[in-house]
Each structure stands twice: as C-alpha cells, then as structure tokens.
Amino acid sequence: xxxxxxxxxxxxxxxxxxxxxxxxxxxxxxxxxxxxxxxxxxxxxxxxxxxxxxxxxxxxxxxxxxxxxxxxxxxxxxxxxxxxxxxxxxxxxxxxxxxxxxxxxxxxxx
Numbered sequence: 386x387x388x389x390x391x392x393x394x395x396x397x398x399x400x401x402x403x404x405x406x407x408x409x410x411x412x413x414x415x416x417x418x419x420x421x422x423x424x425x426x427x428x429x430x431x432x433x434x435x436x437x438x439x440x441x442x443x444x445x446x447x448x449x450x451x452x453x454x455x456x457x458x459x460x461x462x463x464x465x466x467x468x469x470x471x472x473x474x475x476x477x478x479x480x481x482x483x484x485x486x487x488x489x490x491x492x493x494x495x
Contacts, residue, residue, distance in 0.1 A: 388437070389423065389430040391451050398455050405456040411448050411487065413464040419448040449490035460487045 398404050408424035419442045421432040432440045442448035445462060466481035 386422075387428055387430045388433045390433055390435055391440075392435070394423075394432075394452075394455060405458055406452070407458050409449070409452060409457050409460040409490070411445055411460070411462045413462060417443050419443070419445060421448055421452075445487065446493060449487075449493060453490045453493070455490075457489050457491070460489050461485060462487050 394406075406423050406425055407427075410422040410424065412420045412422060414420070420439055421442070423430045423432060434440055440451075449460070462483075462485045464483045466483070
C-alpha cells in the first residue's frame with residue numbers, strides 16, 4: 386500500500402484535468418474512527434498528513450469533506466467484524482467484512 390497526502394492529491398488533480406479517483410474507501414474502526422484509502426489506477430493509497438501520520442476522522446461526513454473538490458467515481462464504507470478473532474478463528478478472511486456504497490463527497494449537503 387502506498388501513501389499520499391491531500392496536498393499531493395490536489396496537485397495531481399490540478400496537473401491532470403482527467404484525474405479521477407476510482408474508489409474512496411472509508412475504513413470504519415471501533416469508537417467512530419475512520420481512515421481513508423483511495424484506489425487510483427489499481428493502486429491503493431492510505432491518506433496521510435504532512436508528517437506521515439494516517440489521517441483519521443470521527444464521522445463519515447468529516448472523512449469525505451476534504452475530497453469534495455476531487456473527481457471520484459465511487460465511494461464505499463468498509464467495516465470488518467472482530468467476531469472471528471473473538472472466538473479464536475483465523476483473522477484476515479474477507480467473509481466478515483461489510484461493504485456498503487455511500488454517497489460521493491460532492492453530493493453531500495455540508
């Protein structure tokens with residue numbers, strides 16, 4: 386997985402008018418914590434701040450706001466269940482992962 390900052394995204398967007406993010410993936414963790422991953426040309430990027438720390442947000446709406454001005458094809462919310470880990474089963478299987486399509490940032494009324 387690669388990393389990218391918001392500044393790098395904006396620069397790419399301005400440089401290439403046809404630039405489009407294929408997928409905005411919001412990863413949901415316990416206690417309303419969200420991390421953002423982007424899929425761009427079949428590469429996955431974790432969005433980080435200028436210091437190299439993963440950007441985290443406290444709501445889906447807050448996580449989508451920084452991406453309002455960018456072209457995004459689709460967005461999804463991903464939540465992985467901890468059930469397998471709690472009962473001693475192998476972790477990492479995608480069978481307990483919930484994937485839900487969510488509205489694009491440009492469509493939010495905030």
